[in-house]
Amino acid sequence: MAQTIPRQDGFEEFFRALRAARESALLLDYDGTLAPFRIDPGTALPYPGVCEQLNRIMRQGRTRVVLVTGRWIKDLLPLLDLDCMPEIWGSHGWEHLRPDGEYRTSTIREETLRPLLDADSWTGRIEAVGGRCEHKPAALAIHWRGLSPERVTVIRDIVREQWLWQRMDEHLVWHDFDGGIELRAPDTNKAHAVEAVLRELGVGTAVAYLGDDETDEDAFCALRGRGLGVLVRPAPRPSGADLWLQPPHELLQFLQQWHNAHEV
Ligand SMILES: [Mg+2]
Incomplete structure (x- = not known):
């Protein structure tokens, strides 16, 4: 539309x-x-x-x-x-x-839950440059409100790297929002x-x-x-x-x- x-x-x-x-x-x-x-x-x-x-x-x-x-x-x-x-x-x-x-x-499938739980292995890199990671029941939100454009670029690159490396697109959906990125279970909107x-x-x-x-x-x-x-x-x-x-x-x-x- x-x-x-x-x-x-x-x-x-x-x-x-x-x-x-x-x-x-x-x-x-x-x-x-x-x-x-x-x-x-x-x-x-x-x-x-x-x-x-x-x-x-x-x-x-x-x-x-x-x-x-x-x-x-x-x-x-x-x-x-x-x-x-x-x-x-x-x-x-x-x-x-x-x-x-x-x-x-709602229910959440195990294959959807796994990359959300495994995110702890890489979210420290985001927090090290000032980003904030918010674990939700069916999503991971990465916030960068207040950070410089350079840091936002670093954070976005880390998320994209993990997204591709872990093939998260098979189980999650990428959503940009005002102030960050959310990786979310599909059909949740x-x-x-x-x-x-x-x-x-x-x-x-x-x-x-x-x-x-x-x-x-x-x-x-x-x-x-x-x-x-x-x-x-x-x-x-x-x-x-x-x-x-x-x-x-x-x-x-x-x-x-x-x-x-x-x-x-
Ligand atoms: Mg709003």
């Missing part, structure tokens, strides 16, 4: 439909969407006002709020200051936590989470997905024809999203309008 630059106007039509809808679902990426990037992801708290807006929306009881993140869910929970537990899909759709606490993960949520929604439910990164393109694609895809970034880029907004001001406006639409 050809990608185009999403527009910055056209939200009115969606909010008209939201006002008319009995139910709604608001799917949200976390890093770069609800929270600014930080070199230490453990300090990436949501933009001021975001949790308050989400609390107000959830209190209304008319919106299924779903966080869809590449993070391990256990790493996201300490950053959220929410009155109620939202639904969370973590590790790019590999794990699922419902508001009632029910937690499920945010479209999986979006499709699972869509299957449970009634006809006429108004749906939107907000995301910033390349990993959100799978979600935008899965939502096409069923809901509104919103790219959340300081500047637009080619995307499968329908519309674009700039965080944090326009994000807060969007959440406020979402709340207002269910007040009438």
